[in-house]
Amino acid sequence: MVKEFVLDINKKLAFQETQGSKGTIIAVHGLTGNHKTFYHYQKLLGNDYNFISFDLRGRGNSSPADENTSIFKHAEDLKTFINQKEIEKPILMGYSMGAYICALVASELEVSGLILLDGAGTTEERQRELIIPSLSRLRKAYCSAEDYVTQTRGIYSSLNVKWDEAVEEITHYEVRETPDGWKHKSEASAMEKDFNSFYDFQPEPIFKKIICPILLVIAYGSLGKRDPLFTKETYIETIVSAKDIKTIEIPANHYTLMFEKQEKVEESMLESLKKMRKVKA
Structure with a gap:
């Protein structure tokens, strides 16, 4: 069941x-995703942990994004959420953005x-070339929810994502009816602002301040006929700067990492969580 949390009078x-x-594990989705993106990982961990996933503002059923939205604004939302709910020493799980x-x-x-x-690596111009054109589907109006789902299924097929009930549910949740037809719940302009803020993320000073254990998963699979979104080189500064980091590389791509069950990731996650729980204790 989806609940609502009020950050302040105009933000939920x-x-x-x-x-x-x-x-407690708090899971934060990617650029155009929503809380349902974590289907497989919630299924793995949801019985043992308080597993919380939410729609970032500007996505799903949360409030609209700020005019000057950025990853830094979303980080402030997450800090407010943790503090107001009085969650002590949570484990944070973030996908992509x-x-x-x-x-x-x-x-x-x-x-x-x-x-x-x-x-959470270093963002390069080639990522812009892969991401920004994909936001065009957010600007389109569709005849129906099913029209949107059908067209999105075609996009995912080109990215080697296997279609199943979970992916269909995630996709249905992305779209709503408007006076102009069915549209994605997110504004492309806000998504582009959020993406542009990736370039202001400096891994070295940030990771030097992080003292908890870190698990980094690198998905090196190609995006259909295109190169992977991120590569190991993307994460050199992150890996070098982090005090306590375990890194695994898997042949899944950036999307199948989330939309398909990844046994190697799940095994590494469970092993890392044992260490993280000792930190909490």
């Missing part, structure tokens, strides 16, 4: 939460662990 976050006894956000917060608040799912 839509979130989903499971109950567990081993601590969410990894940047979680790293920022982990550099400022006391957390038990940080799980980075293909994100």
Whole structure:
């Protein structure tokens, strides 16, 4: 069940939460995603942990993004969420843009662990060439929700993502009816501003301030006929600057990392969580 958390009078976050006894994991999704992106990892961890995933502002059913939206604004939202809910030493899990956000917060608040799912490296111009054109689907109006889902399924097919009920549910949640037809819930202009803020993320000073254990997952698979979104070179500064980091590389691509069950990632995650729980204790 999706709940609502009020950050202040004009800002709310839509979130989903499971109950567990081993601590709290807060999961933060990517640029155009939503809380449902973590389907497989919530299924893995949701019975043992308080697993919280939420829609960043400007996505899903949360409030609109700020006019000057950025990863730094989203990090402030996450800090407010943690502080107002009085969550002590959570484990932060971030995917893609969410990894940047979680790293920022982990550099400022006391957390038990940080799980980075293909994100929080150095952003290059080639990423812009891959990301910005993909935002065009957010500007389009569709005849129906099914029209949007069908067209999105075609895009995912070109990215080697296997279509199943979970992916379909995630996709349905992205779209809403407007006077101009069915549209993505996110504004392309806001997404572009958020992406541009990646370039202001400096891994070295941020990771030097993070003292908790870190698990970094690098998904080196190609995006259909295109190169991977991030490469190991993307993360050199992150890896060198971090005090306590374990890195794994997997052949999945940036999207199949989330939309398909990844056994190697799950095994590494469970092993790393044992260490992170000791930090909390």
